Amino acid sequence: MENVIELHKVNKKFKKFEIKDFSLNVKKGFVTGFIGANGAGKSTTLKMIMNILQPDSGEIRIFGDSYQKSEKTIKDRIGIVYDDNVFYEQLTLKEMRDIIAPSYSKWDESQFMKYIEQFEIPLKSKTKTFSKGMKMKASLAFALSHHAELIIMDEPTAGLDPVFRRELLNILNDLMQDGDKTIFFSSHITTDLDRIADNISFIHDGQHVFSKEFDAIEEDYALVKGPLSSLNQNIEQKFLSIRKTSSGFEGLTNNVNHLIVEFSNDKVSVEKASLEDIIYYTKRGKKNA
Numbered sequence: 001m002e003n004v005i006e007l008h009k010v011n012k013k014f015k016k017f018e019i020k021d022f023s024l025n026v027k028k029g030f031v032t033g034f035i036g037a038n039g040a041g042k043s044t045t046l047k048m049i050m051n052i053l054q055p056d057s058g059e060i061r062i063f064g065d066s067y068q069k070s071e072k073t074i075k076d077r078i079g080i081v082y083d084d085n086v087f088y089e090q091l092t093l094k095e096m097r098d099i100i101a102p103s104y105s106k107w108d109e110s111q112f113m114k115y116i117e118q119f120e121i122p123l124k125s126k127t128k129t130f131s132k133g134m135k136m137k138a139s140l141a142f143a144l145s146h147h148a149e150l151i152i153m154d155e156p157t158a159g160l161d162p163v164f165r166r167e168l169l170n171i172l173n174d175l176m177q178d179g180d181k182t183i184f185f186s187s188h189i190t191t192d193l194d195r196i197a198d199n200i201s202f203i204h205d206g207q208h209v210f211s212k213e214f215d216a217i218e219e220d221y222a223l224v225k226g227p228l229s230s231l232n233q234n235i236e237q238k239f240l241s242i243r244k245t246s247s248g249f250e251g252l253t254n255n256v257n258h259l260i261v262e263f264s265n266d267k268v269s270v271e272k273a274s275l276e277d278i279i280y281y282t283k284r285g286k287k288n289a
């Protein structure tokens with residue numbers, strides 16, 4: 001299987017945070033969602049994939065190539081949707097288009113105009129007058145108008161109303177129909193990922209936790225619930241995180257088949273863990289109750 005994005009043992013250290021030995025492969029032809037709690041390192045990782053930030057060590061290959069060798073040709077093939085403000089505030093969208101379009105070898109003006117009309121964003125107003133959602137739509141119009149093979153998005157659905165979020169997911173779905181495109185995007189809105197992602201990569205505290213096919217997550221991860229009387233120290237150790245209340249416990253495991261045989265009574269229930277459960281309990285860790 002061809003990988004469009006490959007990170008190998010990537011490290012990036014800030015004063016109070018670091019990405020540690022981060023390795024990741026993003027497969028061609030699929031939608032991969034990138035999840036993690038606030039501050040887990042999603043934007044930092046995406047910035048390195050986009051070459052906005054450079055790693056301290058490790059290797060990043062995009063389309064099998066490196067930015068050091070082929071920055072221009074790689075960027076020509078990527079559509080970037082970024083949550084920070086990427087527009088010069090004093091310029092109109094039309095003026096931004098005049099700057100951005102010539103940098104892409106396959107710029108498609110009619111496609112761009114189609115999105116501008118569909119997204120109902122004004123071409124002749126200064127971008128400083130745009131709302132967060134309008135900026136996101138404009139950023140999306142640029143990303144989708146130069147026949148990019150790889151679309152990378154940092155929180156594309158944040159700040160969008162439910163109507164446009166749904167519309168965006170439909171656009172991305174349509175885009176995937178030709179089979180050659182790859183989408184890698186971070187999101188907090190896990191229901192959006194339910195709708196569109198084939199694969200999920202999970203980052204926690206700067207470290208890669210897993211990359212799995214969406215459907216395979218539930219083979220390993222589960223929420224186990226039951227009375228406190230079912231627990232002992234040995235069993236508790238085997239949970240990634242466990243929350244106890246007076247009425248019972250609820251815990252996350254990433255090895256459900258192994259864990260469940262530890263329980264000798266039938267008062268324990270096993271439920272599918274949602275992406276939100278996985279992010280929540282992984283962040284929570286081993287702290288008590």
Ligand SMILES: Nc1ncnc2c1ncn2[C@@H]1O[C@H](COP(=O)(O)OP(=O)(O)OP(=O)(O)O)[C@@H](O)[C@H]1O
Nearest residue numbers: 014015016017036037038039040041042043044045
């Ligand atoms: N340029 C920087 N200098 C110092 N620290 C930084 C810098 N950029 C990010 N950080 C820190 O790195 C950590 C990870 O930030 P990052 O934006 O990558 O997380 P995230 O997973 O995208 O979070 P969110 O979901 O809140 O956007 C944070 O603690 C942040 O303060």
